[in-house]
Amino acid sequence: MARKKIIAGNWKMNKTPSEAVALVKELTPLVANDDVDVVFCVPAIDIIPAMEAAKGTNIQIGAENMYFEESGAYTGEISPAMLTDAGVKYVVLGHSERREYFAETDETVNKKVLKAFEHGITPIICCGETLTQRKQGIYIDWIRMQIKIAFQNVTADQAKTAVIAYEPIWAIGTGETATSDQAEEVCAAIRNCIKEVYDEATAEAIRIQYGGSVNAGNAAELFAKPDIDGGLVGGASLKADFGKIVNYK
Numbered sequence: 001m002a003r004k005k006i007i008a009g010n011w012k013m014n015k016t017p018s019e020a021v022a023l024v025k026e027l028t029p030l031v032a033n034d035d036v037d038v039v040f041c042v043p044a045i046d047i048i049p050a051m052e053a054a055k056g057t058n059i060q061i062g063a064e065n066m067y068f069e070e071s072g073a074y075t076g077e078i079s080p081a082m083l084t085d086a087g088v089k090y091v092v093l094g095h096s097e098r099r100e101y102f103a104e105t106d107e108t109v110n111k112k113v114l115k116a117f118e119h120g121i122t123p124i125i126c127c128g129e130t131l132t133q134r135k136q137g138i139y140i141d142w143i144r145m146q147i148k149i150a151f152q153n154v155t156a157d158q159a160k161t162a163v164i165a166y167e168p169i170w171a172i173g174t175g176e177t178a179t180s181d182q183a184e185e186v187c188a189a190i191r192n193c194i195k196e197v198y199d200e201a202t203a204e205a206i207r208i209q210y211g212g213s214v215n216a217g218n219a220a221e222l223f224a225k226p227d228i229d230g231g232l233v234g235g236a237s238l239k240a241d242f243g244k245i246v247n248y249k
């Protein structure tokens with residue numbers, strides 16, 4: 001079964017609301033490609049203006065994070081209903097920067113994943129190892145653990161619609177990309193883990209992205225791999241290069 005590629009930008013903490021509108025407008029003609037799902041995951045305050053600017057285009061606007069409670073005394077957090085009311089369909093969960101700087105754990109990621117599904121939002125679930133873990137040869141075990149915890153109590157039907165982003169921490173923002181073989185090895189292992197937890201049909205349906213210094217020069221080789229269904233792109237999603245990544249063929 002052919003899986004539709006999903007290429008998402010993760011803007012991180014970049015672009016004010018007015019800059020976000022300008023960037024969406026600049027990139028709109030460049031990212032036109034109906035063969036690929038194109039998602040811009042933007043800072044919370046940019047979601048509504050970016051959504052407005054993306055109206056009538058193939059660009060979908062996603063969020064970079066979400067809290068796992070419905071509402072209440074959680075100062076500074078964004079609820080799932082706030083996202084759905086704004087029209088958001090995708091949310092990045094468990095990015096390594098959130099794990100490192102904002103104390104997210106596999107358990108809180110799992111709570112967020114369950115909550116996103118409850119609200120009909122597709123989670124883009126991030127996993128990935130440090131350079132030390134890679135050198136120790138435990139990276140596959142580590143990622144299998146991250147995946148197994150993130151998917152606790154997620155049904156097979158839900159899992160089929162999920163997106164997983166494999167982002168080796170040593171390749172994020174460093175300009176050092178995993179080779180396409182390194183990326184494929186882990187993406188295939190993730191698919192295998194999903195097969196063990198669920199079944200073959202779920203493993204075949206789920207989409208797995210690679211992220212970590214994806215650019216216009218390496219996208220085609222990465223996305224040609226059988227288990228890599230697109231990318232989660234940081235730095236290069238903020239410039240015209242993103243158009244070349246989306247139109248990698």
Ligand SMILES: O=C(CO)COP(=O)(O)O
Nearest residue numbers: 010172173212213234235
């Ligand atoms: O963290 C990333 C996407 O979520 C990757 O960032 P870079 O593409 O800037 O390495």
